[in-house]
Amino acid sequence: MRLLDISAIKSIIHNIGLTIFYQRLIKQLEEDFSQWHTFYKSPRHAIHYKHGVIELMPCSDDEFYSFKYVNGHPNNTAEGNLCVVAMGMLADVKTGYPLMITEMTFLTAIRTAAVAALGAKFLARKDCTKLAIIGCGAQSEFQAIAMQSVLPISQVNIFDIDTDAMNKFSNNLSENFKQITCCTSAIEAIxxxxxxxxxxxxxxxxxxxxxxxVARGTHIHAMGGDGPGKTELGTSLLKNSKLIVEYSPQSLVEGEIQQLDESYIHAELWEIINGLKTGRENNHEVTIFDSVGFAIEDYSILKVIYEISEELDCGTKVDLIPDIDNPKDLYGLLKQ
Structure with missing residues (x-):
């Protein structure tokens, strides 16, 4: 089976280019969401602690099975550690054999941003040029680049209570955008x-x-509220906007919608993509994609990264599954 470490993922991204990788991933995400009913789905398994959360996120169709291990520990950064780290696996459904184990800290950041871009493709105005990002942590640059891959974004307003985080964002993306403005409040930024x-x-x-x-015609991608008791928007804004989620059973527990009930959900994203429900209908309505992250999205990026790793022969082949002539004689292999 194939093992992709940090070096292998960086090599793949540098080889292809992040924008091209986003475009390929967004295409795969759209295809997988459009095939929503072919997937075996369940809410992620989460154990919540006072200081954070650890989750397992499984998903499968009749070709591949995938899962991701991921944490969320907001206080980690104060100690010099990442808030979110992850690893994942892709397996062949026919045999049950794992095909790949990969780092998913980078990949989670990339897929999370790609999902935001996919949502904006269907819910934002096509002439959007100005983006506001509230929170300039590890995810922020990925979000900005992903949005720029589907919309003509040229200006970015940013706000974070940590000015060093805003400076970090500006330094990293100064060549990607015509203008980046560090704001003194969230309200100024938006x-x-x-x-x-x-x-x-x-x-x-x-x-x-x-x-x-919030100005008329704005699209909001709400992704920071992703656990019980963790939200970013008020109920009045939610009630008076077109609200889209990924997977209602999970979103009602973890998303902004946990503050209300299912009746306020306009649609799940797959319904918009398949034309079963309306997306944006005019340039005046406010749309909200209440995105908490769902396992199909991890499936999509695991499938894409596996295909590319096979194409480029990246990573390392590791011997984690016994290779024996007689599959009933596992003990015999141990004796050798």
Whole structure:
């Protein structure tokens, strides 16, 4: 089976280019969401602690089985550790044999941003040029580049309570955007934005801005609220916007919608993609993609990265499965 470590993932991204990789991944995500009913789905298994959460996220169709191990520990960064780390596996359904184990810290950041871009493709105005990002942690640059891969984003307003985080974002992406503005508040950042991404880490019920602060026609990608008791938007804004989720059983527990009930959900994303429900209908409505992350998205990026690793022969082939002439004589192999 194939093992992809940090070096292998970096090699693949550098070889292809991040924008091209996003485009290939977004295409795969759209295809997989359009085949929603072919997947075996379940909410992720999560164990919540006072200081964070550890989750397993499985998903399968009749070709591949995938799962991801991922954590969320907001206090880690104060100790010099990442808030989120992850690893994943892709297996062949026909035999049950694992095909690949890979790092997924980079891949989770990339797939999370690609899902935001996919949502914006169906829910944002096509003429969006100005993006606001609230929260400049490890995910923020990935979000901005992904949005730029599907929309003509040229300006980015950013806000974070940590000015060093804003400076980090500006330094990393100064060549990617015509203008990056560091703002003094979330309300200042969103004042003239076409798209708003909320990606804060604090594990609490928060209201980053109010309904009256949001301009008509704005698309909001709400992704920081991704666990019980962890939200970023107020109920008035949710009630008066077109609200889309990934998977209702999971979103109702972890998303912004946990503050309300299922009746406020306009659609799941797959319904929009398949034309069963309307996406954006005009340039005046406010749309919200309440995205908490779902296992199909990990399936998509694991499938893509496996295909590319086979094409480029990246990573290392490791001997983790016994190779024996007589499959009933496992003990005999141990004796050798």
């Amino acid at each position: 004042s003239d934005a076409d798209i708003i991404i909320t990606v804060t880490a604090a594990n609490k019920n928060a209201t980053l801005f109010s309904e009256e602060n």
